[in-house]
Amino acid sequence: MKQTWRWFGPVDRTSVDDMLQAGVEGVVSALHHIPSGHVWSVDEISKRQREVAIRPNGAPSNLAWDVVESLPVSEDIKRQSGDWRNHLAAWKQSLHNLHACGIKVVCYNFMPVLDWTRTDLGFMLPNGATCMRYELPVFAAFDIHILERDDATDDYPSEIVAAAKSIFASMNDADKAALTRNVVFGLPGAAENFSLADLRVHLAAYAELGEDRLRANLIDFLSEVAPIAQKLGMRLCCHPDDPPVPLLGLPRIMSTEQDYAHVLGAVDLMANGVTLCSGSLGARPDNDLPAMMDRLGDRVHFLHLRNVKRESNDIQGSFYEAAHLEGDTDMVALIAAVLKQEQRRRAAGRDDISIPFRPDHGQNILDDIGRNAQPGYPSIGRLKGLAELRGIVTALSHPDVQGR
Incomplete structure (x- = not known):
C-alpha cells in the first residue's frame, strides 16, 4: 500500500x-x-x-x-x-x-452538480476537535425552505420534514447564508460566488x-x-x-x-x-x-x-x-x-x-x-x-x- x-x-x-x-x-x-x-x-x-x-x-x-x-x-x-x-x-x-x-x-x-455535500464544515466534538458533518434534517431545511425546490418534501420522511420546519424557523439570515455556503462548497471554487439561482439552474438542467x-x-x-x-x-x-x-x-x-x-x-x-x-x-x-x-x-x-x-x-x-x-x-x-x-x-x-x-x-x-x-x-x-x-x-x- x-x-x-x-x-x-x-x-x-x-x-x-x-x-x-x-x-x-x-x-x-x-x-x-x-x-x-x-x-x-x-x-x-x-x-x-x-x-x-x-x-x-x-x-x-x-x-x-x-x-x-x-x-x-x-x-x-x-x-x-x-x-x-x-x-x-x-x-x-x-x-x-x-x-x-x-x-x-x-x-x-x-x-x-455537487461533488460532495455537508451541512457543517466545523462541527464541534466533545474533545474540542472539529470535523465536517452531514445532518439530514438541516439539509432538508435547506432543500425545502431555503432552496425551495419543488416537491422537495416528497424526498424525506415526515419526521424529517417536521424537524426541518422547526430548524428553519429558528434560523436567522446569517444562519441561512452560512448553511447555503456549506452546501455549495462541494462545487470546487464556487463557494464564494455560487448563488441559489445558479444552483436552481443546474438542478433544472437535470430535471428530465x-x-x-x-x-x-x-x-x-x-x-x-x-x-x-x-x-x-x-x-x-x-x-x-x-x-x-x-x-x-x-x-x-x-x-x-x-x-x-x-x-x-x-x-x-x-x-x-x-x-x-x-x-x-x-x-x-x-x-x-x-x-x-x-x-x-x-x-x-x-x-x-x-x-x-x-x-x-x-x-x-x-x-x-x-x-x-x-x-x-x-x-x-x-x-x-x-x-x-x-x-x-x-x-x-x-x-x-x-x-x-x-x-x-x-x-x-x-x-x-x-x-x-x-x-x-x-x-x-x-x-x-x-x-x-x-x-x-x-x-x-x-x-x-x-x-x-
Missing part, C-alpha cells in the same frame, strides 16, 4: 516539507484552476510535477505526482448536452498528456434525466475513454457518491457495490476501475467495505481511507467525519482485505501491486484549529490518521502476524 497525500498545489496550507515530514511516499493532486471541459496541457501538468518535486528551499523532495484527483467530468458530458463532445475530446487529450508526463492513475467522479439515463451516459463515457486508458497502461477509478444517496432530486448512480458491479461489467476493462472511499461508501449501513474490497478488489486502483460515524441505521441519515479508527467502518478488516488483494496481484505478476491510498479527510485538532485549511484537509488531523493507518499496515504485514 503506497502512502499518498492530497495536495492542492502551492496555495495549500500544507507545504511539500510538511508532506515529507508526514512520511508520505507520493502525492495526489489536480489542476483545479483549469475549468471543466478544457485540456490539461503538458506544460501545466509538468509545472505541477515540478512544484511537487522541489522543496521550499530549492532542494529535491523526491516526491512525485502519482494520482490525479480529479480530472473533472463536465456537467455537459454527464448530461450529454451542450458542448459535451468537445469536452469529451478534451478529456481524452488530457489523458494522453498525463500519460506523456508519466502519470498513470486518474480519479474522477460522475456526481451531478433520471438514474437510468445518467448511468447510460457514464457507460457511454467509459466506452470512449477506458479503451484509451487501457492502451496507454493507465488506470481510471470512479469515486463514489458523497453522501451515497439521492440529493436535491438529482440522480445518484455510484453509491453501492451493485452500482459499481454494473458499470465495471458494462465496460469490462482493467482500466475501468474503482476509487474505494471508505468514508463515502461507509455512510450507508448496507455497504460492507471489507467485503466490497474482496469482491471488487482487482479493479480497485485507488483508496480513500477515512471513517464516518453514522447517527442512525437509516440509508438516508446523518453522519460526521470520525477519526480514522473510530467510525463505523472496521478499518483493520478493510486494510487486511487490501493486503490480501495485493498478495493476489503479486502472485498474478501484475505491475500495480501496491495500491495507492491516502488518509482522506481528518478532524481539526491542535494547531489545525483556526488555520483555515481546505475543509476536510487539516495537516495534523490527517497526519494522525496516516500514522494510525500506517500502524495497521505495518502490524498486519509483520512476519509474526503473516505466519499465524
Whole structure:
C-alpha cells in the first residue's frame, strides 16, 4: 500500500516539507484552476510535477505526482448536452498528456452538480476537535425552505420534514447564508460566488434525466475513454457518491457495490476501475467495505481511507467525519482485505501491486484549529490518521502476524 497525500498545489496550507515530514511516499493532486471541459496541457501538468518535486528551499523532495484527483467530468458530458463532445475530446487529450508526463492513475467522479455535500464544515466534538458533518434534517431545511425546490418534501420522511420546519424557523439570515455556503462548497471554487439561482439552474438542467439515463451516459463515457486508458497502461477509478444517496432530486448512480458491479461489467476493462472511499461508501449501513474490497478488489486502483460515524441505521441519515479508527467502518478488516488483494496481484505478476491510498479527510485538532485549511484537509488531523493507518499496515504485514 503506497502512502499518498492530497495536495492542492502551492496555495495549500500544507507545504511539500510538511508532506515529507508526514512520511508520505507520493502525492495526489489536480489542476483545479483549469475549468471543466478544457485540456490539461503538458506544460501545466509538468509545472505541477515540478512544484511537487522541489522543496521550499530549492532542494529535491523526491516526491512525485502519482494520482490525479480529479480530472473533472463536465456537467455537459454527464448530461450529454451542450458542448459535451468537445469536452469529451478534451478529456481524452488530457489523458494522453498525463500519460506523456508519466502519470498513470486518474480519479474522477460522475456526481451531478455537487461533488460532495455537508451541512457543517466545523462541527464541534466533545474533545474540542472539529470535523465536517452531514445532518439530514438541516439539509432538508435547506432543500425545502431555503432552496425551495419543488416537491422537495416528497424526498424525506415526515419526521424529517417536521424537524426541518422547526430548524428553519429558528434560523436567522446569517444562519441561512452560512448553511447555503456549506452546501455549495462541494462545487470546487464556487463557494464564494455560487448563488441559489445558479444552483436552481443546474438542478433544472437535470430535471428530465433520471438514474437510468445518467448511468447510460457514464457507460457511454467509459466506452470512449477506458479503451484509451487501457492502451496507454493507465488506470481510471470512479469515486463514489458523497453522501451515497439521492440529493436535491438529482440522480445518484455510484453509491453501492451493485452500482459499481454494473458499470465495471458494462465496460469490462482493467482500466475501468474503482476509487474505494471508505468514508463515502461507509455512510450507508448496507455497504460492507471489507467485503466490497474482496469482491471488487482487482479493479480497485485507488483508496480513500477515512471513517464516518453514522447517527442512525437509516440509508438516508446523518453522519460526521470520525477519526480514522473510530467510525463505523472496521478499518483493520478493510486494510487486511487490501493486503490480501495485493498478495493476489503479486502472485498474478501484475505491475500495480501496491495500491495507492491516502488518509482522506481528518478532524481539526491542535494547531489545525483556526488555520483555515481546505475543509476536510487539516495537516495534523490527517497526519494522525496516516500514522494510525500506517500502524495497521505495518502490524498486519509483520512476519509474526503473516505466519499465524
